[in-house]
Amino acid sequence: MEWSLERMREWVAGGMQSVRECESSALGTALCLALLFIWYCYRVGCEHTAPSLRGGFSPEPRGGAVPGGVLASDLSARGGLSKLRQVGGVGGSGVGEEELNGFAYCQSPECFRCAKPGEGLNQRLYHSLQEYAKRYTWAGMGRVHKGVREQGRYLLCNRPSIQKPEVFFLPDLPSAPFFSREAQKHDVELLERSFPALLAEFESVYRLPTSRTGSSLPLGWKANSTPRGQWWTFYLVNQGTPMVLNARRCPRTWRVLGQLRTFIANNVFGNACFSVLSPGATITEHYGPTNVRLRCHL
Numbered sequence: 001m002e003w004s005l006e007r008m009r010e011w012v013a014g015g016m017q018s019v020r021e022c023e024s025s026a027l028g029t030a031l032c033l034a035l036l037f038i039w040y041c042y043r044v045g046c047e048h049t050a051p052s053l054r055g056g057f058s059p060e061p062r063g064g065a066v067p068g069g070v071l072a073s074d075l076s077a078r079g080g081l082s083k084l085r086q087v088g089g090v091g092g093s094g095v096g097e098e099e100l101n102g103f104a105y106c107q108s109p110e111c112f113r114c115a116k117p118g119e120g121l122n123q124r125l126y127h128s129l130q131e132y133a134k135r136y137t138w139a140g141m142g143r144v145h146k147g148v149r150e151q152g153r154y155l156l157c158n159r160p161s162i163q164k165p166e167v168f169f170l171p172d173l174p175s176a177p178f179f180s181r182e183a184q185k186h187d188v189e190l191l192e193r194s195f196p197a198l199l200a201e202f203e204s205v206y207r208l209p210t211s212r213t214g215s216s217l218p219l220g221w222k223a224n225s226t227p228r229g230q231w232w233t234f235y236l237v238n239q240g241t242p243m244v245l246n247a248r249r250c251p252r253t254w255r256v257l258g259q260l261r262t263f264i265a266n267n268v269f270g271n272a273c274f275s276v277l278s279p280g281a282t283i284t285e286h287y288g289p290t291n292v293r294l295r296c297h298l
Helices: 005-047 120-135 141-149 151-156 181-193 195-205 244-249 251-259
Strands: 068-076 083-086 221-223 231-238 272-277 293-297
Touching: 068 181, 083 181, 120 141, 181 195, 181 251, 181 293, 195 244, 195 251, 231 244, 231 251, 244 251
Parallel strands: none
Antiparallel strands: 068 272, 068 293, 083 293, 221 231, 231 272
């Protein structure tokens, strides 16, 4: 095979032209992908705009407890001083139902768990879940479709069950009475490290009356209906809504909540509160509103 300078020059020129064409093609592809990504981020941002933990306050604090004074907060469910409990299961103490007449549900129309099915927040919840399920198509959304579609069957079923949440049940989700601290290692350790600051702020707002009758509760505290004893709660986040007056009185606790990676802050399943039970108090056995969250008791 004969080689000539002219042929060599043609090959080099052809190669350079091919490289230039490839570069322009790759650049065009990259630009298209970048534009698609920006458009996707814009759509997601518009469709999922929700108040952050630091915004959208409501001045009215509005139930979940553990004996003594504790901080109870709700974390998204992914699997000592802190206990992680799945909230869709049974909670409360083992008192017979005949002793609890009139205490099975609270009377507040704002409580989405205790509201009659199909009304108020329940309707909005199901509508939101249906819209969410339509928007995404990956395999995991099949369970959300199933949960929304069969919600009535889960709610109306009278058979005893470990998992029978009163608002939304996600099928095929593993459950356990308590979850290991390793399931939420970062958040549990953060809460435990912050315990002295949380305790100090709890003590600063813990000014409860000695008698249940004839005395009003201090600002920010709520008395819950119990068959025996007394149960008070001081909410920082109630059903996903920050309590502005309470948060201002507990700034360090508020900052800790903002640092939790899995705290539920933007929907009705999210709560964080100081909770106090008097000696001998009884909380009615009940199911939580959903099985898709864990409650951390500090």
